[in-house]
Amino acid sequence: MDSLVPFQDLNHLPDPSACMPGGSTNPVNVGAAAAAPTMLLAPKLEPKLEPLDEPCLNHHPQEPQEVERNMFSNHALEALSPSQRNNFCDNSLASGDTPGASTEQDNLYAEFYRFSEQFRTMLADSLKAKVDVDDVGPDSRAIVPVPQENQAPPVVVTPRRTPRVKELVRVNDLRIEDDRYFRDIIRRTRMIYDSLRVLATVEDEKKFDFSSAKRMRGDLRAASLMRDRGLWLNRDKRIVGAIPGIYIGDLFFFRMEIVVVGLHGQPQAGIDYLPSSQSTNGEPIATSVIVSGGYEDDEDGGDVIIYTGHGGQGKNISRQVVHQKLEGGNRAMERSMHYGIEVRVIRGFKYEGSVSSKIYVYDGLYRIVQCWFDVGKSGFGVYKYKLVRIDGQPQMGSAILKLAQTLRTSPLSIKPMAYLSLDISNQRERVPVRLFNDIDRDNEPLRYEYLSRTNFPPFVFHQSGSATGCDCVDGCADNCFCAMKNGGQFPYNLNGILVRGKPIIFECGPFCRCPPHCRNRVTQHGLKNRMELFRSRETGWGVRSLDLIHAGAFICEYAGVVLTMEQAKILSMNGDSLIYPSRFSNRQASEWGDVSQIYADYVRPSYPSIPPLDFAMDVSTMRNVACYMSHSSIPNVSVQFVLYDHNNLMFPHLMLFALENIPPMRELSLDYGVADEWTGKLSICN
Incomplete structure (x- = not known):
């Protein structure tokens, strides 16, 4: 040395004597x-960039x-x-x-x-094109009108930091x-x-x-x-x-x-x-x-x-x-x-699938x-x-990411006996849905028929009104028919990320001429993340993803068999598992995209509006992976109502979107809303 x-x-x-090369802790x-010697370079101090x-x-x-x-x-x-x-x-x-x-x-x-x-500067230029404003400096933090003659100039107060x-x-x-x-x-x-x-x-x-x-x-x-x-x-x-x-x-x-x-x-x-x-x-x-x-x-x-x-x-x-x-x-x-x-x-x-x-x-x-x-x-x-x-x-988050990467390619390399099924959907989904249990011998999810999409009764389609769609052959533009149905703007960006939560979203459907890769066809393509049902000591059966899920990204549909309220009353007497879409909390969906704390004039989207949902969903015999998501008052998943294969506002699809960046292997959770007025319990399959 x-x-x-x-x-x-x-x-x-x-x-x-204070910091020895051998590694002294003094x-x-x-x-x-x-x-x-004076020929050596002098050390320079800079942050560890x-x-x-x-x-x-x-x-x-x-x-x-x-x-x-x-x-x-x-x-x-x-x-x-x-x-x-x-x-x-x-x-x-x-x-x-x-x-x-x-x-x-x-x-x-x-x-x-x-x-x-x-x-x-861009904001200033935009306003100058519409009203007469002065050029302001970078420290003004405000754009003010030019004062009229004999009028005292307004005082611009810079926020104190x-x-x-x-x-x-x-x-x-x-x-x-x-x-x-x-x-x-x-x-x-x-x-x-x-x-x-x-x-x-x-x-x-x-x-x-x-x-x-x-x-x-x-x-x-x-x-x-x-x-x-x-x-x-x-x-x-x-x-x-x-x-x-x-x-x-x-x-x-x-x-x-x-x-x-x-x-x-x-x-x-x-x-x-x-x-x-x-x-x-x-x-x-x-x-x-x-x-x-x-x-x-x-x-x-x-x-x-x-x-x-x-x-x-x-x-x-x-x-x-x-x-x-x-x-x-x-x-x-x-x-x-x-x-x-x-x-x-x-x-x-670096990590595969990251937006950065x-x-x-x-x-x-x-x-x-x-x-x-x-x-x-x-x-x-x-x-x-x-x-x-x-x-x-x-456990370290980076270690969990490496574990998820291994499970995606070689699931049987780690606890092979714990995998009860490598795909409970039986290829009904685009990607496999695995079943994992290393706690006990419960295999309940295998007893149900897997349903990849919600099963609507025929009258829903008959009462949908006229079959109309957009004529965008090469892909939808902002002024197309489907964009107008959504209030003049598409609900997703070009990467398929939800821009803001809305009462309901109209996607392009079977009557539209746009191609399958249209930016307004996101949820109808089904599951794209590799999901896993797993047994948990805290929540019973839970759901996690083996892939990284970005905030605002579509996850899957909450699928079941749609019933009228009259049918639901009969089945509920038998103790069947029913989900009531009207009870899902829409607070999280409306919070996504809410920038009212940034822009004072921001108004939460209220168009298009939908009537109160008056149907139930039976998941007692047929269900999908979403039905096993646990309840949480601070969930990482929200419900967004979507229509694409029919126009009946009374019966939308229940589509699930991520409220935050969800790491692989982290449990997904929903806010199931108010408790049942008779049992006092939340409507959860578990």
């Missing part, structure tokens, strides 16, 4: 050293602005009882803003603000109701983020040429709008350890979404920490790290990680060009080790148990940290 001793900057050498200090989700286009470097807001829902904390709020403070160590990271411009921040300014606080706290001992409360806050915030991002893709489809590379990134636009409305979370508390409402295994497609929910405060830097200049004891503290293979010396063994410190990399290359220094995030990691403070670990990697270049998975809490200075693969000095996962946590 003697070859690493010479540095040009003698005041920033690691003290050999605190690391910065000390002086003997004179060094990770590769961007996708290349940033038309990059114009600019000074990063302050993006912090006082945003962990103060109203959320005030809603708790005093005893609940007391659980929030375990240890107040330090204070201040998360560092911007470096003197060199953060690429992703530059793109973030460039898109924010471009979006503002409160910086992140200087207090570190740990959240402990949450009760079940508290956990549900915070989970619902996270769910609603992510729903707004995804709704804005999907809405941005629809706007791009209308305004931009896809052959051009000048499209705005919807993830940055969504984050910018939420920041300006004060909707970023966990900004009024610097939380050490687990974030309330965020579960191990939660998936994120974009770095900015991680910043919005407060899991990691930096949009590109790999180490999030409280700087020493803002700490009460003058020492930095690391709170979270992202492991995504951005550094060549990283070693990821799952429960044990050898994490490389930041700094010293060449521009746009993932290898060292100079030595690292024990400053910034590197020092914060060492101090967290010294005080025994855990860090959150988020893994980023990679996905990010929260894998839980790790302790830093060792720190040393070593020679990296490129021959330059790097700081290394050994992170060990804390015992007693749920």
Whole structure:
């Protein structure tokens, strides 16, 4: 290790007695050293940057602005009882803003603000075409009319951005109701983020040429709008350890979404920490790290990680060009080790089926148990940290993703005797539906006839009215007949993602001339994700997907045999399993796409309207995979009414859509609505 001793900057050498190459766990200090040759490169300090989700286009470097807001829902904390709020403070160590990271411009921040300014300018140009307005600067945050003569100009008030606080706290001992409360806050915030991002893709489809590379990134636009409305979370508390409402295994497609929910405060830097200049004891503290293979010396063994410190990399290359220094995030990691403070670990990697270049998975809490200075693969000095996962946590999300990938290709390689069937649909679905039970010998789902689509009585089709459809031979356009039936806009974007929940959706059907791949034919193609019925000790039979399901994506139809209410009364006397569509909660469906917290003039869609549903669905003898979904008051799946094969508003299809990004192997849940007035129980097949 003697070859690493010479540095040009003698005041920033690691003290050999404090951080030994062999891996000593003693605190690391910065000390002086003997004179060094002057021909060596001086180390440079920069944040541990990770590769961007996708290349940033038309990059114009600019000074990063302050993006912090006082945003962990103060109203959320005030809603708790005093005893609940007391659980929030375990240890107040330090204070201040998360560092911007470096003197060199953060690429992703530059793109973030460039898109924010471009979006503002486009809005200004649009208004100037209709009304006479002044050109406004980037800091005005408002577009105001030109004042008339002898009229005082209006005062434009710029929203004040409160910086992140200087207090570190740990959240402990949450009760079940508290956990549900915070989970619902996270769910609603992510729903707004995804709704804005999907809405941005629809706007791009209308305004931009896809052959051009000048499209705005919807993830940055969504984050910018939420920041300006004060909707970023966990900004009024610097939380050490687990974030309330965020579960191990939660998936994120974009770095900015991680910043919005407060899991990691930096949009590109790999180490999030409280700087020493803002700490009460003058020492930095690391709170979270992202492991995504951005550094060549990283070693990821799952429960044990050898994490490389930041700094010293060449521009746009993932290898060292100079030595690292024990400053910034590197020092914060060492101090967290010294005080025994855990860090959150988020893994980023490429994954098939992702809407972005990679996905990010929260894998839980790790302790830093060792720190040393070593020679990296490129021959330059790097700081290394050994992170060990804390015992007693749920299985890592990244490990579950790998398990799901194995099960998709080789299901019998893991617990082959637990698979009672590799396809209970008997090829009635486009993809197999497996039956898994490693708990007991129950095989109840095999006793029912599998129904891939809802079975309507013949009179439903006879009472549908005239058979009319669109004439779009090459694919539907915004002004086609079916678009008008949906209020003038298609319900899905070009990727088949639901834009917003509506009372009912009209898809193109058998009387339309458009091709099968038309953008307005989404739910009628049936199941596309590989599903699995599994036996659970908590919920009985449940449903999970072996594939990643995107927020807003179609999952499957809730299928059964449709009955009139008179028929339902007779069958209910026999104790048959009946589902009443009118009892499904439509709250979640109406929340998807609801951006009223962003746009004050937003109105929830009320067209087309449908009459109250007056039918039941019998699933006592024939049913499909959806009938085994469990009930939850904070579900990840919602019901959307859809018509495509008939026009009878009284009898729509019950189509299920994802309310959030659902990782593989996570149980799907529905809100079945009000309880039965006689039995007091929810109408669930289980």
